[in-house]
Amino acid sequence: MDKQRHRPVLVELWDMTRPESMRTIPYLQALHDRYSEAGLRVVGVHTASREETKDEAAVEAAVNRLGITYPVLADPDGEMWLFYGAQGYPSRYLFNGDFRLEDMQVGEGLYGDLELMIQGLLDLNQEPLDPFRPEDADDVALIVPTADREGPANGQYAAGSVWLSLIGEGTVAVNGQEFSVPGPCALEVISNSNHHEGELEIEASSGVTVLSTCFAPGLAPAGKTD
Structure with missing residues (x-):
């Protein structure tokens, strides 16, 4: 220093x-x-x-x-x-x-x-x-998302964007879309600034471990806050 x-x-x-x-x-x-x-x-x-x-x-x-x-x-x-x-x-x-x-x-x-x-x-x-990102602005209303979960959180969720924390090398598929896993990383697998509800189907290839599924808050619909 x-x-x-x-x-x-x-x-x-x-x-x-x-x-x-x-x-x-x-x-x-x-x-x-x-x-x-x-x-x-x-x-x-x-x-x-x-x-x-x-x-x-x-x-x-x-x-x-x-x-x-x-x-x-x-x-x-x-x-x-x-x-x-x-x-x-x-x-x-x-x-x-x-x-x-x-x-x-x-x-x-x-x-x-x-x-x-x-x-x-x-x-x-x-x-x-x-x-x-729109959700980073100081004056916006955000909705609290689904809590982060250990491992692959298959099933319903409510959030803005969805991230996976991963180790290993290979691929991970989310709702049929395949992502490359180059090593230890965090990948944004669903990118959305707005709060929405959806369902996840996560499948990791051999050699890849999903440590956790993480949910980020999204913008509240007009007239709604949480």
Whole structure:
């Protein structure tokens, strides 16, 4: 961190099999792209949540697959997790140029607030980035989705998007649509910004394990909130 003195630093701890980590990465990449020349330093820390995500080659493959161009450190034994006192995935920390903690957050959201804090540290005044997904906007109503389930959650659900946390290599089919599984990962298998009801039929190929089925909230229909 000494190399970053006098530069604001944004650190995020994440794991490649966590859907919530996958949903924040595009925002970190966009902040890196927009503010790195102005002095912001974005650093990812891949803290493995399980044995299969400790391998540095798997981390490097995930970084390349996700198009991450900011530095990512491998934390296979959770040393950085303990150092930061992280409470969940993803955990995000914004430091000013004197290494004082300006903000921390566990989980998704508040991307606009984060960007405004970064602009304040850089003495900038720009229009913040638009949300990448409609459901990420600050002023929208969301419906609480079906609770996440361990393994393949075949059957009915209610949510916006649906994600699978996976290990192994091969394929997984969801309602007849096949997805490639390149290694430990989290895949969005049903993409929908609006809350809806549906049914899942999940079948993994040999060599692939579905760790969990995760449901993200969707936009509430007009006139309805939950």
